[in-house]
Amino acid sequence: MRERQAHLKALRTERPRVDGAIQNMFDFIEQGVVSARDADFTARLAAQRTRRADLEQEILLVERQLSAADQRVTSDAIDRLGEVILTKLRSDDPTLRQDYARRFIANVLVAPDVITISGPMRPLEIAANGSPDQQAPMVPSLDREWCRLQDSNL
Known part of the structure; x- marks a missing residue:
């Protein structure tokens, strides 16, 4: 974590230097x-300009990594999530039960x-830090009709 913070500080220090170099080049013109x-x-x-764009992207990446590292899962969040999942798994809707099982169980x-x-x-x-219903979009894993070209499903 400290290494990422130091790296972010170095990136933020380099960004004004690159901006200054670009400005100096325009001044020379x-x-x-x-x-x-x-x-x-x-x-x-x-x-x-490429270096400036790369710096911006790297700064965003490191900031996202640091913000994700700051999110701690508390025991209360785990308890709430467990109750929600248990309720969903006991649902009368088999599709809902399967969706939750597939979302959290791989093996x-x-x-x-x-x-x-x-x-x-x-x-x-x-799910623990937000809503249990919040998830990334899923790619169909067993649906043979998901691609219109039949030969590409082989």
Whole structure:
């Protein structure tokens, strides 16, 4: 976490430097020191603009990573989620039961003396910190009609 925060600080420090370099390049054009048609100049300006865009993207990525790391799942949230899931799994609607089972369960291993149920953590984190009904869009896994080209389903 500290390494990400330090990296974000370095990125935020570099961004004004890149903006300043771009501004200086435009100042040189205005002062007549360099021509905007100079091939080396345009290549360097393009490189600075690309670096600025890359910095913006990297800053957003690190900020998202840090904000996701700040979200802690509390025991109260787990209790609430457990109650909601239990209610949904006991529903009379088989489609609803299957949807919740598929959302949170990826694998069930049955051994003579133990049953192990596992699944991805991310849907549980999202549900515990938000709404249990909140989820990422799913791609059909068993529907043979999801693609109109029959030969592509092979």
